[in-house]
Amino acid sequence: MAGYRDRFAELASLGLGLAAVSVDAPERSLALTAQLQLPFPLLSDTGREVVQAYGLFNRGEKGGIAYPATLVLSRDRVVRFRSLDRVATRVDLGGLFAFLRGGLEQSPPGVPARARVVPAARDWLRFMSNALRYGIRTRKP
Amino acid sequence: MTETHPPDVGDVAPDFTLPDATSTLRRLADLCAVRPTVLVFYRGHW
Numbered sequence: 264m265a266g267y268r269d270r271f272a273e274l275a276s277l278g279l280g281l282a283a284v285s286v287d288a289p290e291r292s293l294a295l296t297a298q299l300q301l302p303f304p305l306l307s308d309t310g311r312e313v314v315q316a317y318g319l320f321n322r323g324e325k326g327g328i329a330y331p332a333t334l335v336l337s338r339d340r341v342v343r344f345r346s347l348d349r350v351a352t353r354v355d356l357g358g359l360f361a362f363l364r365g366g367l368e369q370s371p372p373g374v375p376a377r378a379r380v381v382p383a384a385r386d387w388l389r390f391m392s393n394a395l396r397y398g399i400r401t402r403k404p
Numbered sequence: 405m406t407e408t409h410p411p412d413v414g415d416v417a418p419d420f421t422l423p424d425a426t427s428t429l430r431r432l433a434d435l436c437a438v439r440p441t442v443l444v445f446y447r448g449h450w
Binding site: 264267274278279280281282283284285286287289291292293295296304305306307308312313314315316317318319321324328329330331332333334335336337338339340341342343344345347359 | 407408409410411412413414415416417418419420422423424425426427430432433435436437438439440441442443444445446447448449
């Protein structure tokens with residue numbers, strides 16, 4: 264959360280808001296907000312209903328917590344960017360800001376710009392196998 | 405075993421209403437209507 268705090272001004276300058284969800288109770292969120300001086304709301308999903316609705320419920324840890332994830336939503340709640348990280352304890356902010364600086368509407372529909380669901384290694388293997396099969400072609404203008 | 409999957413790029417994110425740190429109810433649709441919003445899920449206290 265401190266990472267998002269440190270870059271909140273940058274987010275705001277890009278015209279974006281921020282909200283963070285965990286299964287913590289509001290009292291805990293209040294303490295964290297004060298401790299870290301957070302300028303954005305922490306939302307309490309103590310019933311685990313939202314993390315389940317989002318497919319981000321890690322039921323194996325601590326009685327069930329959220330898997331770390333970052334979504335960028337348009338004003339009509341369409342997902343423009345998605346970063347899921349079930350392994351690390353936090354999402355890398357580099358990819359998020361690289362996407363945001365490219366502009367919210369830049370990615371063509373149907374092409375998940377930075378959805379990191381497929382491991383990079385698999386993309387690399389696919390690229391190499393295609394290159395061996397078809398040769399490396401440069402994209403025509 | 406039908407596990408819900410996270411919304412993909414291009415999907416509409418499920419709306420919800422949750423209390424903030426002061427127990428004020430905040431609705432996602434209302435937050436987004438003001439400006440595009442980064443929605444972060446975090447592990448929380450442990």
